[in-house]
Amino acid sequence: MQFKIERTKLFSALSHIQNAVEKKNTIPILSNILITCQNSNLLLTATDLDLSMVEVVAGEIISDGATTTPAHLFYDIVRKLPDGAQIELSTDNENSQIIIKSSRSKFSLPCLSKEEFPVISNDDLPHNFQISSKVLKKLLDKTKFAISTEETRYYLNGVYFHKPDNVDNPVMRSVATDGHRLAYTESKLPDGVSDIPSIIVPRKAVSEVRRLLDQFDEDINVSLSDAQMRFNIGTTTINTKLIDGTFPDYQRVIPEQNNKFMKVDRSDFVAAVDRVSTISTEKSRAIKLSIESNMMKISANSADTATAYEEVAIEYDSELIEIGFNSKYLLDITSHVEGSIINFSLSDSVSPAIITDDSDSQSLFVLMPMRV
Known part of the structure; x- marks a missing residue:
């Protein structure tokens, strides 16, 4: 595997996805980012098994291949390289090291086999719709501060999205509560989601989606099932498991x-x-x-x-x-x-x-x- 890329492009891509990797991991491969060169594109993938993020970056692909390397170390190296620098990445013959070259700098990082990296599901999900980034920002911003951090009540550890039945005009409503405060907001139901299931989006996915929306002003493609949700935001794809639980009847409070x-x-x-x-x-x-x-x-x-x-x-x-x-x-x-x-x-x-x-x-x- 070998490719060349401008530092700003690579840094931007890594800054999008490196938060998916937990700082401390008992499973070594989950500390790594998967780097794949194929079809003239560079794919960067990170996961914690519950949430995965894939970023597509254009670069000069010299030879195809794939490997994994420590995510946060890789990110820190690229972050400290000067703006405008050209970076060349390659693997050694044994695929045990990735070499990063830029001007007079050279780094060698350990690799783990791509076969050890978890397979990221890319299956089609039954419900698909588009939502404007402005509307999605509001649905998240008005509620995410009230998400509970109490792990024992795991069903409160996210934002609840649903289509309420007791309204005249169909809307999508987002709700969050920690038992001390409750927040909800709503917007017109997007086209094509008349039968949307009620779902709870985990706190980490909410944070990562919201962070990306600051850099993207166009419509977002969203796909979901009862157990999984996918956001396509520009060149970044976020897949997240949904919280398997029943959100309480918040109307009663x-x-x-x-x-x-x-x-x-x-x-x-x-x-x-x-x-x-x-x-x-x-x-x-x-x-x-x-x-x-x-x-x-x-x-x-x-x-x-x-x-x-x-x-x-x-x-x-x-x-x-x-x-x-x-x-x-x-x-x-x-x-x-x-x-x-x-x-x-x-x-x-x-x-x-x-x-x-x-x-x-x-x-x-x-x-x-x-x-x-």
Whole structure:
């Protein structure tokens, strides 16, 4: 195997896929990236068995072949080579080493046989559709912050995509929750997916897809089955297993009886919560909102008797309510409100709050209160 390639092209491709490789692996081959030269293209493949990424790069192929080499070491070497450098890669006669040459630099890295590398499934999946990168960004951005990191509740470790039945116009809805907060948003159902199955996309796949979308503004080709999902984003293909579990009935935690409504300027509220929460040193980062006619008092206390207090003007005409929240969760939610006004729908000090955005009727957030 031998090929030549410009450093920027190779670095861009490696930066796309090297995150698929876990930093620590008990299976040596999973620390490696598969490098394949065929049909005038260079294919780079990385996997952790649950998620795989394949990148196609144009290069000058001198001789076909394939091998594997340590992914993160290879990435670091290419990253440190100067911009514009020409890189030549080749394997020795035994295919036990890959040689990287660039100007006066030369590196030799160990290889493992390509036969040891897991076979990446490229089977056709039954459901196929296109979705704009802008819409997919929104479906992920508005929800991924609420994904649970608690491994015991594995079915919450991803974003739930489904087609809800209780709406007039067909939509695709994305939902995530960690039990303390819930986020959902939706968009018009893409053409060709009237029978889309309900699926849970794992956290790592969500992160990798979202990262690639920053560099791609065109439509995304998506294929899926009940167990697998594939994203074709430019020259990168991401295959991921789906979480095999049942997402809870999230509609049950969205309160329907909240009858106290508050509007507040987003920038004023976010700044005040951020300032007051500075002294809340406990893990819970607790703050208290005292809400009365057209005025909200935000306060916090710390174990060493420090206190903070700030008033914020609001629109509110119901009776006094005092409610506590985790300030980090509150700021996470408000950072995804794009309009200038945040709407709160409340019931009492122990019931969940609904938070919505004046500028986005398709998104909704629920935040559980806490005792303060």
